[in-house]
Amino acid sequence: MADETNSRRYSLRSPFFWAAPIVAVGFIMSLLAGLYLGGMLDPVNNLNKFPIALINQDEGDTLPNSDPPEHQNFGDEIEAGLLDGLDPEQFDIRQIGIAEARSELSKGNLYGTIVIPSDFTKRTMILAQGGVIPGDIEQPIITVQTNPRAGTVAANIVDQVGERALGQVNTTMGEKLTKMVTDELAATAPDLELSGATSILFENPIEVRTVQYDPLPDGTGFGLSAFYYALLIILAGFTGATIINVLVDGMLGFLPTEVGPLYIHRERADYTRFQTLLIKWAIITVMALIVSALYLWIGTALGMPVSNPLALWEFGALAITAVGVTSISVMAVFGNLGLLINLLVFIVLGLPSSGGTIPIEASPPLFGFLAEFEPMHQVYIGARAILFFGAQGDAGLIHAVWVTLLGLLVGLLVGGITTMVYDRRGLHRRILTKESADA
Structure with a gap:
């Protein structure tokens, strides 16, 4: 009995008796907090080969009043700009067709797509002519598709990346259209200037639409x-x-x-x-x-x-x-x-x-x-x-x-x-x- 009592007192008096469980729990919980918080606080800066498809369907169009006729494809220019602007270490940009992209989205292998439609250049030309000739015009459209089934945060990242990358594209395209229309006015109607409404429109000439591919049902x-x-x-x-x-x-x-x-x-x-x-x-x-x-x-x-x-x-x-x-x-x-x-x-x-x-x-x-x-x-x-x-x-x-x-x-x-x-x-x-x- 004396040995048992002495052993109990020795255990309670030992610093290790009190420190061991506290250190063990503190270590495990600190590791969990560091790993979990460190992995989720800034996902955009941690991007590594994030898979997005770039689908360029633009067929191009002939520049108006060009002699000889000159073929223009703004979709190719935007595609090149996006590839230059997105870090290949951060993004896995896959240049594929629409059918393959849908197949990959349906398997969760893609987090999103950027789609340039077949009539993009044609719509852009109509927009440029609308700056000179009055009439109803529609903005050219680029669609950003997110894949919510592959993850909600991943869909949000695609949305942010599309907004950021296409924002720069919008600015560049606006400057190009402004110069194009200004030069045409100077050559054909030097007394005319771009209207204020047209100038504002040319600041963001492209309409960027974000849509969900195969949205999730309720209850998920x-x-x-x-x-x-x-x-x-x-x-x-x-x-x-x-x-x-x-x-x-x-x-x-x-x-x-x-x-x-x-x-x-x-x-x-x-x-x-x-x-x-x-x-x-x-x-x-x-x-x-x-x-x-x-x-x-x-x-x-x-x-x-x-x-x-x-x-x-x-x-x-x-x-x-x-x-x-x-x-x-x-x-x-x-x-x-x-x-x-x-x-x-x-x-x-x-x-x-x-x-x-x-x-x-x-x-x-x-x-x-x-x-x-x-x-x-x-x-x-x-x-x-x-x-x-x-x-x-x-x-x-x-x-x-x-x-x-x-x-x-x-x-x-x-x-x-x-x-x-x-x-x-x-x-x-x-x-x-x-x-x-x-x-």
Whole structure:
């Protein structure tokens, strides 16, 4: 009794006793805050190969009063200006046709497009002539298409980039039209000058229209439902594994169980580490099937549109199983330290690198590296493909399934091999007394 009392007093008097939990929690939370806030505060300045399509359909037109006839294509000039003005390190500008662009938008491979229509030069010429000849005129139009299904923030970035880049194009085109009309007036009607209304119109001659490609239906949380669904899947696997680990160990007598004032420590069951791991894996698999079905039922009951419920249930069950099995394996290998490792891998590093709130191409390079293997990013891509892109395989679903299966295999191998090694070496789960430790 005296030794026990002295040990307790020594623990309470030790600075490490008080500092260890505070330092551990402070470190984890500071890391989470630094990563998450650092990745979302300024996405525009973090752009890296942000995919946008530039579609130039302009057919050009013949300049009026030109002898010999001179062909002009303002669309080509705007295309060249945009390519020069947008940093190739920040943007992946894809010069493709409208059909290919729609296909890529429908798979989430593009965040937006800038479309120059086929009659752009013709409309611009009509606008220039309207500065000389009275009559009704319409501004030439350039359309910026955003892809809300690929992410709300990504759509906002496309809108901002289009506004900024085309603002400079508008200024340049206005100066060119002003000079063109002024020169024509000087040659044909030197007594006339540009009217004030025409001068104002030429300051912004191009009408930039921002439209959504395939807008999201109601009940998607402005495109965030895929991210939150992926987060729920990760939490079901990670948190579920933690709960199952504690409950099973308590019921098998490996850990004491406290229920209110009751302190229950059952007799230890005669199971090896590997056998105990198999039991936990089996419970996690059943839990994953049930929880995935519950998620699907709750989501649809709350009005979340789900066009492919079977695919969402199957993928959810697979992902929960993969995360849960791997979490249990890590705790079987590392003990209590495994809980901290799981927290780092699945939550601390997973949230900012998921791409669900800020696209990976608008995040610091570290998150692009983490997204290659972090489970939350793979789960988000799979959930997004099912919820927003019709469960198309090339919208990211096939990639998500294979990476999830690979993660499941790694979890099975790491947990299975390590616990069998522990068992063969006689490292059984038992209470280590001072006498046994000395022996």
